[in-house]
Amino acid sequence: MDSTQQKCYVCGKESSRKCSQCKEIFYCGEQHQKIDWKRHKFDCAFVYVTDPNMGRCLIAKRDLNPGDVILMEAPIAFGPRPHLVEEGPVPCVGCCRLIMAEKSPRCEGCDWPVCHNDCVGLKDPNKHGHECFILRLRTHKALDGLHEYYRQDALFALRCLMVQRKGIKKWMQFLSMESHMEKRGVGTEIYKEYDDRVINYLEENFLKPLKRLEQDSKEPIFPDMSRETLHKICGIIDVNGLEVNQGAEVMGLYPIACSMEHNCIPNTIHSFEDEFANYRITMRAALPIKKGERITTMYTHSLWGTQARREHLKETKYFSCACERCKDPTEMGTYLSALRCLGSETKPCGGNQLPLNPLDDKTEWACDKCEIKIGNIQASYLINQIGDDVDQVQLSNPTVRELDNLLSKLLTFLHPNHYHCFSVKHSLVQLFGYQQGYLPNQISDDQLKRKAKMCRDMLDITSKIDPGNSRLCLYTGVLLHELHLADVIYVKRKWDIGNKKELLELLKEADESLAKAKEVLKYEIKTMSGEKLHNLMDSSRKEFIRWTQRNKIDLNKEIVE
Known part of the structure; x- marks a missing residue:
């Protein structure tokens, strides 16, 4: 065979036509090229590897430029964000757009609050269509306490349980997603929380009536409705769920996208299609990625400081980040977590207090100008107290003057670039030119x-x-x-x-x-x-x-x- 020819990726015929992206796969030029190209164009972007510390990771199979599509993927399940709502708006069970339960119409099948009776999601099997049959099994209706009766925070777990109805292959794919049950099993606080809040609610109101229905019909609706499986579902949601920013309170589970490695400076960007495309995700390169490099995403907030980001990742994703940004006390020269050194009673300083080792939860903070050091507990207490003050002011619809006064106080203790200062400044620039007294x-x-x-x-x-x-x-x-x-x-x-x-x-x-x-x-x-x-x-x-x-x-x- 000529050295410039190989076998077609699809049918095995000899061919000299290469994939223009990966330069490895050959096509013979037959019609099937157009059909299978959709499958291959993502296969040629990455390959899976297993890291002993990080688990399954994605590695670039070729050089990727900013904007290159890495993958497009439909969620294996999606539903209302699993947040407990005690008052205020709740997501419609059909489309997940926020509504006021007390004033909203009800689904004709299960009586749950909906945005309107013609909501397209009510009969969609990927949304409310199938779960409606289960939700209507509850024999009594709500008279008061609507937020406790209609628990939208438990619906996503129910929808995940229903993945079993899509076939064993989909169900096994779902169960293969990381749940970290070894860290949230029987005896842990989070196990007890979900047992009380989600599992008991689903079992008492819907799954027990469903089991009785199965006994009467002698046909299993769900092969597995055990408490252990429900806890694993909750773990999978917590560890892998992505919030979909599409004007609705939606969370999705994406098997490949959710397996991507975390980095506090990620090299990918993702976007979602709308509800009519079932919130399909598209991952693109955000930075140049060389062949053989890790493909990364981010599972926390970029504008949080290192301590806050690492604590959030440990609590929700069960790992400690050690990326380049986390290792750098200055956070890439931004000083996003830096404190002002107040010096001593006799000698003011004005330097910056930075953690000596940001990856050590017990690290000391040292000034970059004088000899003064403070403990991590002291630094954390100060940052948390200031954070509470910032949140309180930001939630009160503040004026320019109130934000200015807050910023002046913050600058006594924090570097001007500190993330709490950033939050206040970002609000300020949006009020200058808009608020009465500061119009153009x-x-x-x-x-x-x-x-x-x-x-x-x-x-x-x-x-x-x-x-x-x-x-x-x-x-x-x-x-x-x-x-x-x-x-x-x-x-x-x-x-x-x-x-x-x-x-x-x-x-x-x-x-x-x-x-x-x-x-x-x-x-x-x-x-x-x-x-x-x-x-x-x-x-x-x-x-x-x-x-x-x-x-x-x-x-x-x-x-x-």
């Missing part, structure tokens, strides 16, 4: 300059901890749009009296900010927040073009004073 015609020049500087500082942070815009695209998009607005408002005020050369640079920055924001948000167009931000940017772009044309400004032409 009211805000001062100094406040506009301050807003622009805060945006630039925060953009510098997001570029370091999320260089592929894989997790903070909405935060970054907002900052870029607010920077655009601050620059434009300032330039409009000064155009007739200011330094044209300096003002032109601000206009260029404003123009580039919108272009960057569009690029950052290109995979967020289908989400509610992303769509809203895209519309705002389109409106800002039109106004920007009108103003520059009206004033005959050419951004590509240098101005000589």
Whole structure:
């Protein structure tokens, strides 16, 4: 056989036509190439390996460039997010959009609250269609205590139990997902919590009547309804569940995507299709990935400090992260967790307190200017107390003045880039120019300059901890749009009296900010927040073009004073 020819990937015929992506697989050019190409184009992106410490991981099978699709996958199960709701809105059992249970109509079959009687999800077998039969087995109806009676937080576990109805292959695939039952078994606090909150609720209200129905009909509806299996289902949901950001309270389980390795600076970005495509996930490369490198995602929040991220991962995913960001006391030069050193009573300092070893839960924190050290317990207590104060203010619909006062207090104890300061600043830049007293015609020049500087500082942070815009695209998009607005408002005020050369640079920055924001948000167009931000940017772009044309400004032409 000619050295340039190999056997066709599908039928075995000799061929010289290679896959353009992996350069390894050959096709003969027959019609079946078009059919099997969909299957192969993801096979050629990654390969599974088993790491003794991390378990199953994905390794790049070829060089991947930003934007390259790595996989597309339908969830093996999806349903309402399993969060306990004690008051307020709950997800519709048909579409998972939030509704007020007390005022909503009821499903004609099971009497559970729905958004409206024509909700397409009510008869969809992938959504409410099949579970409705089980939920209607409860003989009594709710008179009061609706949130305790209609427990949407238990529905996802029920939907996962129903995967058995899809066949043994799907059920075994589901059970092969990690549950960490060795760490959450009988005797643990989490076992008791789920036993009381989910398993008892499902058994008493639905599964016992179902078992009686099975005995009467002598046909098993579910081969396995044991408490052990229900606990394993809850473990699989906790460890693997991905929240689907599609304007509804949805969580999905994706067998391949959920097996990806965690990294606090991930090299992939994921997006979801809408409910009509059953929330299919698409994973793309966010950064260049060389052949043989790990393909990673993130299972916690990018804007949390190292201690908070690692604690969250240990509590929910049962592993301790040791990625490059977690090992670096400065978090890639951002100082996102750094504290201010207060010095001694006689000698103020102003340096930065940083953990000596961020991977040690008992590490000391040392100042980078003086000899003072503090314990991790002391540092954690301070950060948690400040976090409580920030949450309390942020939830109270604060004014610019209230946020400014809070930020002033925080800067006494925290580095200006600390993630609690970032949270307050991100809220502030969205109020400058919008809140009464700080509207575009009211805000001062100094406040506009301050807003622009805060945006630039925060953009510098997001570029370091999320260089592929894989997790903070909405935060970054907002900052870029607010920077655009601050620059434009300032330039409009000064155009007739200011330094044209300096003002032109601000206009260029404003123009580039919108272009960057569009690029950052290109995979967020289908989400509610992303769509809203895209519309705002389109409106800002039109106004920007009108103003520059009206004033005959050419951004590509240098101005000589």
